[in-house]
Amino acid sequence: xxxxxxxxxxxxxxxxxxxxxxxxxxxxxxQLQDFLREPSTHLVFDFNNLDYISSAGLRIVLNTAKxxxxxxxxxxxxxxxxxxxxxxxxxxxxxxxxxxxxxxxxLSAVKQKK
Amino acid sequence: MKISFRINxxxxxxxxxxxxxxxxxQRWTLSRKTLAEICLVLDELITNTIEHSDADKRHPIDIxxxxxxSKLTIRIVDAGLxxxxxxxxxxxxxxxxxxxxxxxxxxxxxxxxxxxxxYNRLNDKxxxxxxxxxPKEHR
Numbered sequence: 001x002x003x004x005x006x007x008x009x010x011x012x013x014x015x016x017x018x019x020x021x022x023x024x025x026x027x028x029x030x031q032l033q034d035f036l037r038e039p040s041t042h043l044v045f046d047f048n049n050l051d052y053i054s055s056a057g058l059r060i061v062l063n064t065a066k067x068x069x070x071x072x073x074x075x076x077x078x079x080x081x082x083x084x085x086x087x088x089x090x091x092x093x094x095x096x097x098x099x100x101x102x103x104x105x106x107l108s109a110v111k112q113k114k
Numbered sequence: 115m116k117i118s119f120r121i122n123x124x125x126x127x128x129x130x131x132x133x134x135x136x137x138x139x140q141r142w143t144l145s146r147k148t149l150a151e152i153c154l155v156l157d158e159l160i161t162n163t164i165e166h167s168d169a170d171k172r173h174p175i176d177i178x179x180x181x182x183x184s185k186l187t188i189r190i191v192d193a194g195l196x197x198x199x200x201x202x203x204x205x206x207x208x209x210x211x212x213x214x215x216x217x218x219x220x221x222x223x224x225x226x227x228x229x230x231x232x233y234n235r236l237n238d239k240x241x242x243x244x245x246x247x248x249p250k251e252h253r
Contacts, residue, residue, distance in 0.1 A: 022161040023128045052150060054157050055220035062216055069211060083150040090226050092207025096214060 001050075003031060011042040011110050013103070017049035020057035029060050036063060039073045042113070044106045048079035053087055065097050074098070074113055078106040115142060118178035121160070123167040123194065131156055131177075142181060148248060151227040152179075152186070158220035159190055159199065159242065167194035186246040188228070191239055198233045199224075199242060 001024035004015040012035070020028065029036075035043055043064065047053075061077065068075035076098040080088065088094050100106040119134050121127035132153070139149050156177065163175055175192040202221045205214075225231065227246070234241040 019132075021128060021157055022125055022165075052153065054154060054161070055216065055223055056161065058219060059216040062211075062214055065211055083147060087154070087223065090207075090223065091219060092209075092214075095208075096211040 001028065003028060005031070007041070009107075009110070011044060011107065013044045013046055015046040015049065017051075019052040020050060020060075021052065021054040022056035025056040025060055028057075032060065032064060036067045039068050039071045039075075042074045042110045043068065044075075044103065044110075045077045046079055046103050046106075047077055047081065047084055048103070050084055051081065053084050055091075058087070058091055058093060061093065061097060074110055076100055076106045076109060078103050115181045116178060117141070118176065120174050120176050123164045123169070123171075123173055123175060123192070125161065125164055127164075127175075128157060128160070131160060134177075138179065145249070145251060152188075152246065155188065155224045155227050155244070155246070156190075158224040162199065162220055163190065163192050163194060163197070163240070166197055167192070181248075184248050184250075186248055188244050188246065190242045193239050196235050197240055198235070200231045200233045 001016060001018040001020055006013045006015065018024070045061070065075055078100040079102050080099065085099070088097065088099065100109065117134060117138055119130065121130050135149060135153050138144065144152070160175060160177070167173065173193045175190065178189045180187045199221050202218050204222050204225070205218045228244045229247050230245040232243045
């Protein structure tokens with residue numbers, strides 16, 4: 001899996017491409033360490049190029065959402081492919097994680113928050 | 115039609131699984147969606163087997179996929195510690211964020227994307243057999 005990190009406007013965007021499974025999850029979790037410890041920007045996971053997610057990936061999304069629950073910063077995911085969205089829905093994650101249709105929607109949600 | 119292969123109890127072997135699934139995709143002309151579902155089922159079950167195995171002891175995991183008509187039969191055989199995934203409790207997917215846990219989610223997902231499960235412990239091996247009814251276009 002490849003991760004591209006972009007920072008703009010007090011928001012950090014992690015654009016993921018490829019497969020988020022038990023093989024790639026540890027590296028992604030490592031990249032997120034600072035965000036999980038103490039959120040200091042808004043955070044968006046852009047799943048536009050993510051082809052696949054397993055429970056190892058869901059665990060990271062859940063932990064990230066928990067880390068962002070109490071602070072003043074927003075966490076959202078966006079642009080899921082059909083199969084990824086289905087995995088989120090079956091796991092009941094669509095009711096506990098913010099899912100936007102596009103990166104633009106995620107970014108405008110951040111703007112409204114300001 | 116049958117495909118079988120062997121991997122070791124090492125997470126890096128998930129790449130072998132992907133290679134084998136690519137062979138499957140070409141040979142059986144599966145849709146992207148069906149392939150992703152089969153991949154998720156195998157990924158979750160094999161990851162679980164590997165994570166519950168004794169990392170210091172290398173042992174093989176044998177995987178076979180047999181397609182007869184609309185039925186796909188998957189069999190996973192490993193010589194690790196006894197573990198019956200059919201007895202795993204499903205997580206409560208309706209809990210609020212604070213109370214959600216990830217334990218059991220992998221097995222739960224594998225169950226959701228397949229249809230029948232049978233577990234057997236024989237000759238010190240876990241034998242898990244599952245069936246998946248394929249959508250019409252693959253019959």
